[in-house]
Amino acid sequence: xxxxxxxxxxxxxxxxxxxxxxxxxxxxxxxxxxxxxxxxxxxxxxxxxxxxxxxxxxxxxxxxxxxxxxxxxxxxxxxxxxxxxxxxxxxxxxxxxxxxxxxxxxxxxxxxxxxxxxxxxxxxxxxxxxxxxxxxxxxxxxxxxxxxxxxxxxxxxxxxxxxxxxxxxxxxxxxxxxxxxxxxxxxxxxxxxxxxxxxxxxxxxxxxxxxxxxxxxxxxxxxxxxxxxxxxxxxxxxxxxxxxxxxxxxxxxxxxxxxxxxxxxxxxxxxxxxxxxxxxxxxxxxxxxxxxxxxxxxxxxxxxxxxxxxxxxxxxxxxx
Numbered sequence: 001x002x003x004x005x006x007x008x009x010x011x012x013x014x015x016x017x018x019x020x021x022x023x024x025x026x027x028x029x030x031x032x033x034x035x036x037x038x039x040x041x042x043x044x045x046x047x048x049x050x051x052x053x054x055x056x057x058x059x060x061x062x063x064x065x066x067x068x069x070x071x072x073x074x075x076x077x078x079x080x081x082x083x084x085x086x087x088x089x090x091x092x093x094x095x096x097x098x099x100x101x102x103x104x105x106x107x108x109x110x111x112x113x114x115x116x117x118x119x120x121x122x123x124x125x126x127x128x129x130x131x132x133x134x135x136x137x138x139x140x141x142x143x144x145x146x147x148x149x150x151x152x153x154x155x156x157x158x159x160x161x162x163x164x165x166x167x168x169x170x171x172x173x174x175x176x177x178x179x180x181x182x183x184x185x186x187x188x189x190x191x192x193x194x195x196x197x198x199x200x201x202x203x204x205x206x207x208x209x210x211x212x213x214x215x216x217x218x219x220x221x222x223x224x225x226x227x228x229x230x231x232x233x234x235x236x237x238x239x240x241x242x243x244x245x246x247x248x249x250x251x252x253x254x255x256x257x258x259x260x261x262x263x264x265x266x267x268x269x270x271x272x273x274x275x276x277x278x279x280x281x282x283x284x285x286x287x288x289x290x291x292x293x294x295x296x297x298x299x300x301x302x303x304x305x306x307x308x309x310x311x312x313x314x315x316x317x318x319x320x
Contacts, residue, residue, distance in 0.1 A: 012302045013095065017087030020294035024287040025079045030072035031283035032079075034060045036140045038276035039240045056279040067143070075136035077158035082132035089127050091295065094120035094193060114194045121189035125182040131174035133181060134243045135161045141244050169246060179253060180239040187235075188228035192288060195224035211300065218293040225288025229280045234273035236280065238264070 034056050063071050097119040101112035108116075138161050142153045155161035165173050199220045203212055212220075229236070241260045264272050 009306075012299055012306075013092040014084065014088040016295045016298035016302060017091045018084035019298045020291040021083035021087040022080065023294045024290045025076065025083055027290055028283045028287040029076050029079060030060070031056075031279045032136075033072050033074055033140050034063065035276040035279040035283060036137055036240060037063065038279065039237050040141055040244055056276070056282075074142065075139035075158070078132050078135040078139065078161070081158055082128045086124055086128040086132070087291070087295075089124045090120050090189065093123040094189070110194060110198060113197050114190050117190035117193035118186045120193070121184075121186035122182045124189075125185040126178065129185055130176075130178045130181045131162070133239075134165065134174050134176055137240060137243045138165065173246075176253075177239045177242040180235055180242065180257070184232050184235045184239060187232045188284075191227040191231060192224050195227055196220055196288075196292060199223065212296075214293050214297055217296045218289045221292030222285045222289035224292075226281050226285040229277060229284050233277045233280065237273050237275060 037059055038056060060072065094116050097116035098108050098113060101116060102108050135158050139155050139158065142155060155164060162174070200212065200217075203216060203220065204210070238257065238260055241264070242256055
């Protein structure tokens with residue numbers, strides 16, 4: 001029994017988080033593509049009918065009709081490439097920060113969980129998410145048609161996009177919007193982990209069980225995942241606009257932030273800051289539901305495997 005209570009290793013977070021992230025990306029990436037297109041849309045072009053209806057379903061239908069079904073998966077390569085280190089960093093750094101804040105009995109307060117989530121969000125934003133987002137958004141923003149062989153896109157795939165961006169704009173271009181990305185990820189993970197951990201604790205207390213069934217992890221993950229986008233939608237919209245545009249020499253991050261914010265407010269109105277909120281919630285909420293469910297299940301399997309391996313090792317040592 002004691003072996004099952006041991007602290008999960010980094011490899012456990014790596015494999016469980018990577019599996020969870022891969023499942024989440026494959027299921028929910030089309031909604032992210034629709035969200036990005038809605039955030040990048042200019043109201044004048046929308047009025048001219050360049051993207052069809054204003055609803056996310058209309059935008060999705062327009063993408064499929066004009067570019068093919070596979071267009072909904074543009075940028076998926078960048079996401080999948082970064083998903084294992086992203087999830088490994090997210091869960092391992094969260095557990096590390098949380099352990100630092102634990103008291104002498106190993107208990108962690110709700111405030112400490114919130115701060116650990118903030119730290120995990122900033123860590124993953126700087127290490128993985130920002131360059132991954134820049135590449136993904138550049139790929140998603142391309143409006144070439146996959147059904148027209150003569151329509152050649154600028155970026156062929158995630159690797160080509162990364163090399164092209166670095167060659168034309170420098171390595172720093174991959175970190176455009178890093179402050180806003182860190183702010184978005186920090187608020188996302190702080191709210192996400194806090195709500196999930198609290199609801200999980202309450203559910204276990206009420207049902208008087210040590211582990212919850214998978215469907216409850218799915219529900220709790222979905223509820224917690226919906227909280228983040230509701231709190232930081234303007235940040236995500238501004239970040240997307242900044243990362244989509246090419247880098248201008250001599251322009252500081254702050255001046256770009258002010259210019260983009262002013263342009264959105266003046267030309268499109270304040271409601272534009274919340275454009276794409278519906279598909280973002282519909283993408284993030286089920287994404288987090290899948291992530292937590294798969295993560296908890298894979299981690300439980302790995303814990304059982306480690307416990308069984310330890311028992312076998314002790315038995316072999318005893319009779320050696």
